[in-house]
Amino acid sequence: MKEIYNGLYQVQEALTKFDKEFMVAAVCNKAGKVQFIVQLMHNKEGQFAAFFHKTVREYQHRIRAEEAIVALAETEEDLDEIEGLRKGIQIVFVPLEFIPKSQKMTLRDLGITRKRKKLYPLIFSLNDSKLLSRDLKVSEVNFCKKVLDWLTQEGNLALLSSTSKSTEKNSLPKITYNPKKEESIYEQGDILQFEEELTYEEFIGYKGEKPKLYVPELSLYRVKKGIQFSVPETFEIRLMLSPSHFYGDDEKNGPQYILIITTDMEIALIEPMYKLDPEFIQNALLGFYNDVPMTPGRWVTRGVFAPFLKECLDPVMEIFKIPFTISTEESVIDMYSHEELFHLITSEDPYYDFDGFDDFNEFNSMEELREFRDFHEGAKKSSSVESELEELQSALSMALEYISNHETITYNELKKFLQGKNIRPLNISAVIEGLIEAGCLLPDSK
Structure with a gap:
């Protein structure tokens, strides 16, 4: 040297x-x-x-x-x-x-x-x-x-x-x-x-065939049929380099990419990926719909991998009849640092929103962070089911009381009311879904 x-x-x-x-x-x-x-x-x-x-x-x-x-x-x-x-x-x-x-x-x-x-x-x-x-x-x-x-x-x-x-x-x-x-x-x-000019695919490192529809159409229509209602919101799906590129252990065999799906308020799904795989991406979206049987008014994506991701998901979005565009709007994902995303992909509970991590940046090593996380994860798991049920029951009670005090109620009004009560988005969705099934709130009332 x-x-x-x-x-x-x-x-x-x-x-x-x-x-x-x-x-x-x-x-x-x-x-x-x-x-x-x-x-x-x-x-x-x-x-x-x-x-x-x-x-x-x-x-x-x-x-x-x-x-x-x-x-x-x-x-x-x-x-x-x-x-x-x-x-x-x-x-x-x-x-x-x-x-x-x-x-x-x-x-x-x-x-x-x-x-x-x-x-x-x-x-x-x-x-x-x-x-x-x-x-x-x-x-x-x-x-x-x-x-x-x-x-x-x-x-x-x-x-x-x-x-x-x-x-x-x-x-x-x-x-x-x-x-x-x-x-x-x-x-x-x-x-x-x-x-010759460097192609976009070579630039991002994709060496496979041109993306097509990999999921059987029958499976897609079954998932589509299982979607119970639509919300007038924008959800985002984004493909990114894994945060392990920038933070964490220097492991050569770690995930190279992550796929993130967000609602309009929080990350709902985060999947590590070891290669650029269009079939995996399509199945990840279906997995989201199986877990959250509602669909947004539109989907967006952004970032350097956005054109590739859009090409992967366009065949699915065409069947679901949902607009899917590349956007420059600010998103929920931009609120997360590499450190926080790294925690999410290494945590057993990806819905854990860093409760108790006020001093997150003060950890001197990943070992200290993992010890802290494991301790709190153990304590949290023992009461997680009970606390979830309590919040869901409380949200349902508040929603029913709110409906009873109003002659007419729209989807957005109920959603904003529950958001103001600090109810988690997934529980808001569950409450609204239950009210629709019970006939208390019509899907088209939004």
Whole structure:
């Protein structure tokens, strides 16, 4: 690593002599094969960032993700998730306090921190599928050395600075490099044209067939028949990278994605997924309908996986005759952090809304959090059935009293009344369903 750090400082210092603050090119061999793609950004104050890519596909992944960040990211979790789809090596010079412990120890062992520099190189890989340990692997260390060897050879930074930004889509300035002679050549107009654009499916990592209807239509019609009433609300279904990418144990075999279904007030279903599986997604929606036999006025989704999720569920939604759109509206899911979502997928009770977790962020390790959770889960289970029944009975009594005191009552009025009494959404649904069956509240009274 010492060669890498020394090379980065050498490049940082040399760049202050160039006015051009953004440089990018594909460095190819004589046959035109890409050896690496390098992108540098700097200013006169010594701020410096770089991206190294082994292939065109890696570069396209990162560019596509950054375009999505600009278009889609509205929360910190959105930003993290889309960044999780980038590829390559990222280097940025930052104050020492922003360097993670593992890299800080390396800097100290090499004596770099003793030089008391204002900024230090933060180096991390974007290629780790779990994104929890971003330190470079051995192969990536060797790759960085290869790129920095080229950048520090005399004349190559000046050559990189002389390249013209390509105006053509899917193309980069091309520098031809002969490693034996250590000779680099660039002529104005030399362009590497990408053969094909990165597809959306490749960007999100889906390698299967085009989604179709996997569930037998008879099963769908049975589920549809079992839906007892419709509510004039919007429910959301969203596909996301698993929070285990950003929080929790560094397990390579953990779930890669999660599927979340929410009512208009809370998360109703959360399912870990180990691969992008359209059939699993369709069955998860049917499982929701079996557990909650009501349907919303419309379904929405959002996020970087939204087009894929919509394509997976459109065949089901067509049979249910429910509008399903991609939305930019704020949602219930945006209220949850990665830590809270991680708790939900590791908890035995996904409906547990973090009661007693006021000091959630004060836990020093996942082991402490699990011990706390297991203790409270054990205490909660002993009385969970009794408390649920008590709340349901109380909600029914309040609803009947409210109906008796009003000549007419609408679905929304009753729902708002029960919400004001802090009744859980699932119990509100159960009460309304029971009243409809008893003839006290008509399904179309809403």
